[in-house]
Amino acid sequence: MPGHDHATSLAASTSLADAQPPIALGALDGRYRGVVAPLVDHLSEPALNRARVHVEVEWLIHLTEREVVPGVRRLTASEQEALRDVVRGFGAAEIEEMAATERVTQHDVKAVEYFLKKRLTRIAPDPGDRGLAELIHFACTSEDVNNLSYAVMVKGAVHEVWLPRATALVERLATMASDLRDVPLLAHTHGQPATPTTMGKEVAVLAWRLQRQLARIEDAEFLGKLNGATGTYGAHLAAVPEADWQGISREFVEHLGLAWNPLTTQIESHDWQSELYADVARFNRVLHNMCTDVWTYISMGYFAQVRGQGTVGSSTMPHKVNPIRFENAEANLEVSNALLDVLAATLVQSRLQRDLTDSSMQRNIGSAFGHSILAIDNATRGLDGLDAVPAAMAADLDDNWEVLGEPIQSAMRALGARGVPGMEEPYERLKELTRGRRIGRPELVEFVRGLGLPTDVEERLAAMTPATYVGLAPALVDHLR
Structure with missing residues (x-):
């Protein structure tokens, strides 16, 4: 079949998967990369590994600063900064090194632990400090670091x-x-001309x-x-039973700018x-x-x-x-x-x-x-x-004078409620005038002047246009912050 032959010829073409640099499969990393690139610093896989390094570094500093484990010295200010520089300098070489380590460990968080242990050996090379590396990922399950x-x-x-x-x-x-705020607009409720706004x-x-x-x-x-592994601080207490592990945990989580979940x-x-x-x-x-x-x-x-x-x-x-x-x-x-x-x-x-x-x-x-x-x-x-385009909005308003049936019948209702004679069935009378037919200003004004309204009400309604019947719409805009 011709279609089948065409498909076969495409399959036999040079594989795009082999192109260098690699071609993105998704639109976000391809066509739209420029727009979303700032998210890479926060929500990419390398960003996750950098965040893990950050958490592990801060946990090590937290433990030593508070001398949680008896007999372990505090890190000096320069050692702390050197560790934080590992986070700040996390780039392409570190990404590749960690990926290579993960291929061996087959575990992403363990790769982070080994990565940091190498760095700590360089930062604190004294043989007497080798034990410090055991406080990297101390008493942690992977999810402690990941969450x-x-x-x-x-x-x-x-x-x-x-x-x-x-x-x-x-x-x-x-x-x-x-x-x-002041540009009048014909509203469309249910897609039909409605009270102007x-x-x-x-x-x-x-x-x-x-x-x-x-x-x-x-x-x-x-x-x-x-x-810990099931949320019980089991390993923590087994290692250092005298420590206030809940307090230490809370202080650390809040140090990271987060709210503590107990x-x-x-x-x-x-x-x-x-x-x-x-x-x-x-x-x-x-x-x-x-x-x-x-x-x-x-x-x-x-x-x-x-x-x-x-x-x-x-x-x-x-x-x-x-x-x-x-x-x-x-x-x-x-x-x-x-x-x-x-x-x-x-x-x-x-x-x-x-x-x-x-x-x-x-x-x-x-x-x-x-x-x-x-x-x-x-x-x-x-x-x-x-x-x-205010002119286009005005033209639609001028083509829909029937929307003034609402204010006229509402004014008639108010007058009828006060006992003014001749205001009976206002809705029905406006419905007969406006439903299913187009009317203009002459027809509406003639209708209004024939209702027997009080003079002030008659003049107000006769002067009204679809463009002026916007209620408090302009003032409502001022509610925006």
């Missing part, structure tokens, strides 16, 4: 990369809301929702534990991760809502894509400027949420005292945040390329 490493990494990724970009996007949206107020609703999610994420707790199995329970990822996913969903709304406003002509749009909109239709930034953002938000949802659902589960599902699952945290970052970048660039 603390992930907490430090995720906290860094959130506060140093994700939050600044998300905050900048929301601030951009809030500025846009302020700029458009302002574009600023509608944008402010989205900014307000996103601000609330940012506040939750900013207040997120990042928990950690260091309590009750765990072998693993830290990851509930904080589930909570965080649910909040980030909710932010993503509100942002997705913003993208679809803005996309729709663009399609209605309420926004023009003019700034920074030197792109090809269509390969065949020269006139097109497609809202690609918002469409790209939608797709990446959906991928991000698929990953965040499965992380949140899976990480809170563990068989008895420990299984390894979380180990594989947590390696997807970077991808989840990467797709969110990519979406935020696209949405921000999309907003930066928009100009409002």
Whole structure:
């Protein structure tokens, strides 16, 4: 078959897997690398190993500083700095060395331990100090190091990369809301013309929702534990029974900038991760809502894509400027949420005292945040390329005078409640005038003047237009922080 022959010819081509430098399989490390690169310092595999080295170094310093193990000397200030320099200088050579060690140990955390023992021998070469190396990874299970490493990494990724970009996007949206606070807009509930608002107020609703999610994420707790193989401090007490191991553990975890979890199995329970990822996913969903709304406003002509749009909109239709930034953002938000949802659902589960599902699952945290970052970048660039078109909004308002049926019947209801005669069945009378038909200003004014309203009410309603019937919409924008 021709299709089969074509497939065979592709398979016989030079293998792209052999190309150098290696070709990325995923879009985040290929096409979109430049946007998400800052996350590599926090959520990549080498970043995990660097964080493990950081935790092991700080644990060694913590134990010796507090003389937890009797008879073991304190590290000098210069030795402590030298150990911390190992973390600060962790780069390509160290990554390769650790990978080579892991190929021998077949255990990633053990490779970190051996890596650091080599460094400590160089930093404290005196034969009398050889015992110091035994305090690297002292009384720890691998998960003591891993849970603390992930907490430090995720906290860094959130506060140093994700939050600044998300905050900048929301601030951009809030500025846009302020700029458009007084621009009248025909609302569309259920896709139908509805009570007018302002574009600023509608944008402010989205900014307000996103601000609330940012506040939750900013207040997120990042928990950690260091309590041994099943969370009992068994090895700790067996080695040094007189030490206050709970106090030592708590002080160490808090020294790393984390909140201490006092009750765990072998693993830290990851509930904080589930909570965080649910909040980030909710932010993503509100942002997705913003993208679809803005996309729709663009399609209605309420926004023009003019700034920074030197792109090809269509390969065949020269006139097109497609809202690609918002469409790209939608797709990446959906991928991000698929990953965040499965992380949140899976990480809170563990068989008895420990299984390894979380180990594989947590390696997807970077991808989840990467797709969110990519979406935020696209949405921000999309907003930066928009100009409002008040004339288009005004034209739609002027074509829909029937939306003033609501304020007229509401005024009639208020008058009827006060006993003013002739105000019976206001809803039904406006329904008869407006439903299923288009009316203009002449028809509406004629209707109003025939109702027998008090003069002040009649003049107020007769002067009203769809563009002025926006209620408190402009003032509501001021609720934004």
